[in-house]
Amino acid sequence: MSGFTEQQIERYSRHIILSEVGGAGQRKLLEARVLVVGAGGLGSPVGLYLAAAGVGTIGVVDSDVVDLSNLQRQVLHCTSDLGRSKCISAREKMEAVNPDIRVIAHELRLTSENILGIIADYDIVADGSDNFPTRYLVNDACVMAGKPLCHAGILRFEGQATTILPNQGPCYRCLYPEPPPPGLVPSCQQAGVLGATAGVAGLIQATEVLKLILGTGQPLVGRLLLYNGLEMAFREVRVRRHPGCAICGDQPTITELIDYEQFCGLPSNRDPPEETSS
Numbered sequence: 681m682s683g684f685t686e687q688q689i690e691r692y693s694r695h696i697i698l699s700e701v702g703g704a705g706q707r708k709l710l711e712a713r714v715l716v717v718g719a720g721g722l723g724s725p726v727g728l729y730l731a732a733a734g735v736g737t738i739g740v741v742d743s744d745v746v747d748l749s750n751l752q753r754q755v756l757h758c759t760s761d762l763g764r765s766k767c768i769s770a771r772e773k774m775e776a777v778n779p780d781i782r783v784i785a786h787e788l789r790l791t792s793e794n795i796l797g798i799i800a801d802y803d804i805v806a807d808g809s810d811n812f813p814t815r816y817l818v819n820d821a822c823v824m825a826g827k828p829l830c831h832a833g834i835l836r837f838e839g840q841a842t843t844i845l846p847n848q849g850p851c852y853r854c855l856y857p858e859p860p861p862p863g864l865v866p867s868c869q870q871a872g873v874l875g876a877t878a879g880v881a882g883l884i885q886a887t888e889v890l891k892l893i894l895g896t897g898q899p900l901v902g903r904l905l906l907y908n909g910l911e912m913a914f915r916e917v918r919v920r921r922h923p924g925c926a927i928c929g930d931q932p933t934i935t936e937l938i939d940y941e942q943f944c945g946l947p948s949n950r951d952p953p954e955e956t957s958s
Contacts, residue, residue: 799821853926
């Protein structure tokens, strides 16, 4: 097959025989650039499956180090990685899965000053963060930059996922115009999370990213997919773009990015917690 080595043809053979992928689709994957925000519970399955699929350039953003409590769900990391940078650990595992790809480690915390410069180099963003300041910042930056965004969130036995295509459907703020008051919604650190729940939600994200790259299927635009692991049930909620949305509405009031810790009731000088990456 033109343009592929014999090893690549064998590695991606199960993709290539899919009519929705084929050789042309696999070439799209190899040429794609995806940014994964967080190398934790959600970012781990997203990163592993994008790497295995042959997504050519994958950026990983995380400022944290591997902690023992991460290993119950953050499958990119091993016991031997304790105390190491999550970004570096993630890069090593993903490149070991597939030497065809390049993983760029962004060992930093996303801020209003650096996020637009970082996402400019990528086609799609997958947000695996687990705090409201990062979610709002990533959403607003992607809307401003016109970047597709695949979002997921997890808590206890439940997960949710949606895909945001700026100017084509609702954004995260259309779902949640304002964050809940501080303390109302517990974090995974406070309430717990079944490790496998992160896997389910992360794989939905990865599937959405791959569909967007390939231009196939129906992405979760205008749909919020809800997963309940205790009942082993999925349900879907339809969501419309809100004309009054502060970032994607008819007359947006947010015209420049800010750091949202204060907006979300958190101290502005806080260090990113372990749960920043689910």
